[in-house]
Amino acid sequence: MHALDWHLANSTHVEALPARLLRPRARANADARALAQAAWCLRRKSDGRFLATYDGRRLHALCHGLAREPGIGEAIAxxxxxxxxxxxxxxxxxxxxxxxxxxxxxxxxxxxxxxxxLVPEPSRLEFAGYDRYRRPLWLLEPAARAWRRMQRAALADGVALDAISGYRSHDYQLGIFERKLARGQTVQQILAVNAAPGYSEHHGGLAMDIGTPGEPPAEESFETTPAFAWLRGQAGRFGFRMSYPRDNPHGISYEPWHWCWQPPAPAGASPASV
Ligand SMILES: [Zn+2]
Structure with missing residues (x-):
């Protein structure tokens, strides 16, 4: 199977991932066996909990209470x-x-x-390689291809780019909110640090946070790196633009690490500003 054939099948509460991507993470023997035989692994979106494997016909539970778990039928569909x-x-x-x-x-x-x-979630995302933390990176197909091409081109110029994160689900972001609220933080306090669930470009599968080895993730200091200088000059050729430059109209703080792929402008149209 070619890497780009691996995809994430998305549904409201559950995401289905190719089991092969997750095998090294399985701890228990029975679960490891199930993952080895299964094509898919079903994961709860709000907290990343593994729920079941699916081999195309049968479910194998990886948690207690699978029958009461919402969204399993929708995930299979x-x-x-x-x-x-x-x-x-x-x-x-x-x-x-x-x-x-x-x-x-x-x-x-x-x-x-x-x-x-509000940014809707795609129903299907493509495997775009691994991020800095060896987690699968999920993007929409054109962004996944463009990211791989851009990463290779940068490397050919002696510049190492790595992915910090790509697609993130509404449930993931809602889960962060609910856990912080449960700990007594106010919505205003949370919004000062986290994007409101549903409104992040990351939900759409075209945006990603980019870093370079040795630099902390998502810090303004990224702008002083050779990787950022390379992106400023070259990312546009691959369809990526910086979403939140200094003094952007959304009032979002400067994010030199956050880039979003956009479809190429039709021939003859003036290029979009970066
Ligand atoms: Zn971002």
Missing amino acids: AIEASCATAGATGSLPLAGLEERLASLGLDAAYGKSTGLV
Whole structure:
């Protein structure tokens, strides 16, 4: 199987990943055997908990209470659909997210005050290699290809780029919020550090945080590195632009590490500003 054939099948509460990517992480023997035989591993999105493996016909539970776990049937349907329509990617519905945001005290006023919009999650993401922490990096297909090309081109110029993170789910971001609220932090305190769930470019599968070995992740000091200088000059050739330069209109702090892929402009159109 070619690496780019590996994909993540997405559904509301559960994501299905190729089991082969996860084998080294399985601890228990029975689970390791199940992973070795399974094509897919089902993971709860809010906390990353492994729920079950799936071999195309049968589920093997990796947790207690699988029968009570919401979203398993939807996840199986998502696997079947993503395999049947290779390359075709839709978006998951936003219904439910707004309700959960309201229950956290985040209403439409947040979007209005920041000029940000809710970003739906793709139904399918492609494996784009591993990030700095040896976690699979997931991006939409064109961004995954562009990232691999750009990383190779940088290396040919003597510059090492690594991925800090790519796609992140609504549930992952909601989980961070709910855990911090449970510890007594206010929504305002959390928003000072974390993006509001649903509004991050990372949900859409086109944005990624880029770093270079030896540098801390997501720090402004990244702008002083040869990697950043290379990106400033070359990333546009691969379709990546910096989303949050200094004094951006969204009021988001300067993020020299955050780059987003955008489709090339039609021939003859003036290039988008970077
Ligand atoms: Zn980012």
